[in-house]
Amino acid sequence: MTARGQIGTAPLDFLTRFQLVAAMNPCPCGHLGDESGLCHCSAEQVSRYRGRISGPLLDRIDLHLEVSRPREFPLQHDGPAPESSASVRARVLAARDIQDQRAGKTNAQLDGLVLKQFCRISAADRKLLLQASKQHALSPRACIRILKVARTLADLECAADINTAHVAEAISYRNCRAMRAFQVTLLSLRACRNTSITSPSWSTACHKSKRTTDLRPIIIQQR
Numbered sequence: 733m734t735a736r737g738q739i740g741t742a743p744l745d746f747l748t749r750f751q752l753v754a755a756m757n758p759c760p761c762g763h764l765g766d767e768s769g770l771c772h773c774s775a776e777q778v779s780r781y782r783g784r785i786s787g788p789l790l791d792r793i794d795l796h797l798e799v800s801r802p803r804e805f806p807l808q809h810d811g812p813a814p815e816s817s818a819s820v821r822a823r824v825l826a827a828r829d830i831q832d833q834r835a836g837k838t839n840a841q842l843d844g845l846v847l848k849q850f851c852r853i854s855a856a857d858r859k860l861l862l863q864a865s866k867q868h869a870l871s872p873r874a875c876i877r878i879l880k881v882a883r884t885l886a887d888l889e890c891a892a893d894i895n896t897a898h899v900a901e902a903i904s905y906r907n908c909r910a911m912r913a914f915q916v917t918l919l920s921l922r923a924c925r926n927t928s929i930t931s932p933s934w935s936t937a938c939h940k941s942k943r944t945t946d947l948r949p950i951i952i953q954q955r
């Protein structure tokens with residue numbers, strides 16, 4: 733895999749293949765959003781803190797997730813056991829196998845005609861993506877990556893086609909704060925996943941659902 737760059741006016745292809753996984757605190761003190769109320773950071777401090785990471789770098793990170801502080805001490809967890817890493821691994825490997833059989837490469841490596849062929853979405857979903865793109869000033873690169881993530885979400889479900897839920901979920905993984913509205917929509921959408929989704933007006937109908945939802949682990953595989 734190569735990354736294109738340039739020195740002066742000379743274009744260069746850097747041979748590279750890596751997966752970036754990074755974490756940061758939500759604010760300088762690390763307590764923003766906690767129930768503890770310990771955070772007294774001002775909006776300006778938070779903004780300055782987050783501004784240390786450039787927009788172009790953030791644009792290249794496909795999955796942004798907010799992780800809240802656990803309410804209980806981890807070893808005192810009395811609820812049902814979480815899904816094991818082995819089980820998650822098996823799901824990820826199955827999805828990778830689907831990608832390999834389909835295109836001989838991962839979804840992250842799709843481009844050109846192959847990307848168009850395997851990441852096809854409905855007209856309604858294109859509208860949804862366009863709406864998100866305009867609303868949150870997404871770059872063309874971000875939109876393409878959203879399609880690839882949506883394809884992966886479909887693969888994790890062994891679904892032949894990308895559907896509205898996959899597109900909405902992929903959108904929600906962009907800049908998480910800016911996409912909060914989409915996350916709300918997504919949760920509602922997941923709550924009524926069995927509902928037939930035929931038009932962009934699904935969000936209104938789905939918001940009426942009261943069923944609980946679950947968010948499962950996902951894989952990170954974009955360049």
Ligand SMILES: [Zn+2]
Nearest residue numbers: 759761771773
């Ligand atoms: Zn703080």
